[in-house]
Amino acid sequence: GQQLNQSPQSMFIQEGEDVSMNCTSSSIFNTWLWYKQEPGEGPVLLIALYKAGELTSNGRLTAQFGITRKDSFLNISASIPSDVGIYFCAGSTASKLTFGTGTRLQVTL
Amino acid sequence: NAGVTQTPKFQVLKTGQSMTLQCAQDMNHNSMYWYRQDPGMGLRLIYYSASEGTTDKGEVPNGYNVSRLNKREFSLRLESAAPSQTSVYFCASNPGLVKNEQFFGPGTRLTVL
Numbered sequence: 001g002q003q004l005n006q007s008p009q010s011m012f013i014q015e016g017e018d019v020s021m022n023c024t025s026s027s028i029f030n031t032w033l034w035y036k037q038e039p040g041e042g043p044v045l046l047i048a049l050y051k052a053g054e055l056t057s058n059g060r061l062t063a064q065f066g067i068t069r070k071d072s073f074l075n076i077s078a079s080i081p082s083d084v085g086i087y088f089c090a091g092s093t094a095s096k097l098t099f100g101t102g103t104r105l106q107v108t109l
Numbered sequence: 110n111a112g113v114t115q116t117p118k119f120q121v122l123k124t125g126q127s128m129t130l131q132c133a134q135d136m137n138h139n140s141m142y143w144y145r146q147d148p149g150m151g152l153r154l155i156y157y158s159a160s161e162g163t164t165d166k167g168e169v170p171n172g173y174n175v176s177r178l179n180k181r182e183f184s185l186r187l188e189s190a191a192p193s194q195t196s197v198y199f200c201a202s203n204p205g206l207v208k209n210e211q212f213f214g215p216g217t218r219l220t221v222l
Binding site for chain 1: 113140149150151152154157159167199203208210211213214215
C-alpha cells in the first residue's frame with residue numbers, strides 16, 4: 001500500500017529554534033492533514049488544508065498545501081519543550097487517509 | 110464529551126487466541142476506522158465503515174474482522190491471533206462529510222506471544 005514520504009525522519013533541536021518538515025507523494029490528494037502524537041496517546045489533529053496553495057496557521061504552527069497537490073509542509077516557530085512528539089502528515093482521498101511515516105521531534109533546553 | 114474511547118488499553122494474547130477490540134464515539138460521526146501502528150510504518154488502515162451498516166477493507170485487512178454495531182460502536186475482532194498482529198491499534202471517527210478530519214482514540218497495545 002502507498003505511504004507518504006515524510007522528512008526528516010527525526011530532528012534534534014534547541015528550544016527557541018524554528019522547525020520545518022515536509023511530506024511528498026506520487027499521488028494527488030484533495031486534503032492534507034497534520035497530526036501530532038505523544039507517547040502512549042493517539043494522534044491529535046493540528047491543521048487541515050483543503051486547497052492547493054493554501055497556507056494555514058494554528059498558533060506557532062504553519063502548514064501549506066503544495067501547488068501540485070502532491071506535497072505539504074509544516075513549520076513550527078520558536079519551539080518549546082512541549083512540542084516533543086511525532087508529527088504525521090496524511091493525505092485524503094474520498095473517505096480514507098494515507099499517512100506518512102512520521103517526523104520525530106526532540107527539543108533540548 | 111469523551112470523543113473516541115477504546116477498550117482495553119493493553120492486552121496480551123497467546124498465538125491462536127481470539128479477542129475483540131471495542132471502540133465507541135459520542136460525536137455522532139458517520140464514519141469510523143481501525144488502524145494499526147508499527148514502528149517506522151506510520152498508521153495503516155485495516156477496515157473502515159463509511160456509514161452505519163457498511164464496512165470495507167483497508168490496506169491490511171487479513172486476519173481481522175469488523176462489526177459496525179450501531180452508529181456509535183465499531184469493533185475489531187482477531188479470530189486467531191498471530192505474533193505478526195502485535196501492534197498498537199487505533200480507532201478513529203470523522204463526521205463523514207467532505208472534510209475528512211479524523212479524530213483518534215487513545216489506542217490498544219496488543220502483544221501476541
